[in-house]
Amino acid sequence: MSVSPEDFRFVSAFVRDAAAIVLESGKEYLVETRLGPVAERSGLDGIPSLVRELRRDRHGALARAVVDAMTTNETSFFRDVGPYQHLRQSVIPALIDARRADKRLSIWCAAASSGQEPYSLAMLLREHFPQLESWTVQFIATDISQAMLARCRNGVYSQLEVNRGLPAPLLVKYFQKKGLDWQVDERLRNWIEWREFNLVGRAWNSLPKFDLVLLRNVMIYFDVETKRGILANMRRVLRPDGYLFLGTAETTVNVDEGFQPESAHSSCFRQRAA
Amino acid sequence: MLALVVDDSAVIRTVLTRILSGLGYEVLSAIHGRDALNKLEAGASPALALVDWNMPEMNGYEFIRALRTDARWRSLPVMMVTTETEIEQVARALAAGANEYLMKPFTPEMVQDKLALLGLSPTQG
Structure with a gap:
């Protein structure tokens, strides 16, 4: 997926105005690697289509997803210490x-991305x-991107990637x-x-019931109706006493009142009793 | 909090000093393991040590082994920061008593992440 000079x-200019990020010439690869998955998740067939949509609507969900993708650091092993502590x-x-x-x-890890989670x-x-x-233990990890799933299955990470967040004793033991x-x-x-799965698709019936779901740092790509x-x-797929984890900047509050955050950890959610 | 940086490269000492200072640490530098041990013997009391592997006089591996055989520094958190990237070397450093291992090249975020793994949550300077 390549990006034209005009795009x-x-x-x-868009990310500069929206988030004061300066993308100098030579950073085309950043646009390609970060916005390619955004285009894919949004059902667009590539960066030219994404740019066309962005020109049409500079303030919608797609615009936010673009800003987020350009501002978020790459995912890392044990990203955010808090959720893993709470899990343990x-x-x-x-x-x-x-x-x-x-x-x-x-x-279920519902947005496996490159597999670190x-x-x-x-x-x-x-x-x-x-x-x-x-x-x-049934451990399912899904992503919308086949390319990402291939990467996950392969499980190969660069030195820079294993340098981030991964305790050295685990590197020695599991790599x-x-x-x-x-x-x-x-x-x-x-x-x-590893399974291909589109969160906004119709295949939810193909999923089993889960005790624990990690749906972290993916809801930010969607508008409120899609989140609902x-x-x-x-x-429907989370058992009544199951646990749902969202990203640290995400919440069900004011989106779905069927869930409530745990008092002990604000990115962990339980279902309210019916 | 005081951090001890042990590296024979002036460039790496400068880079690590800048990163650690940004995280609120004071930094004491040593140019090899022997120099670091002398500074500890002289009364320096760091909260952690970042140690290169390949250095003259006393290398990082020997330095860590020396620390772990002395009750005064047995529990000092130590992170090896090195160009050695073979799994056997990581395992060897951990077995000798290193608590963490960071492979060069590294970014400030990587240093910060590793310090968090050591339970050292520095205040942002």
């Missing part, structure tokens, strides 16, 4: 306690909850050196079931 000039200290122990009779757990959660589970080895890059251990890669639709579907 690059437009995007540069509260959520997973509570789920293990609640499901101890049938020893089954189902987990599902792999971080997988490492957290392996490290701190070894009793799950004898459980039936192997592959040339200059690092590849996630085969056991973890095969543990996770996704959260209504989420209430």
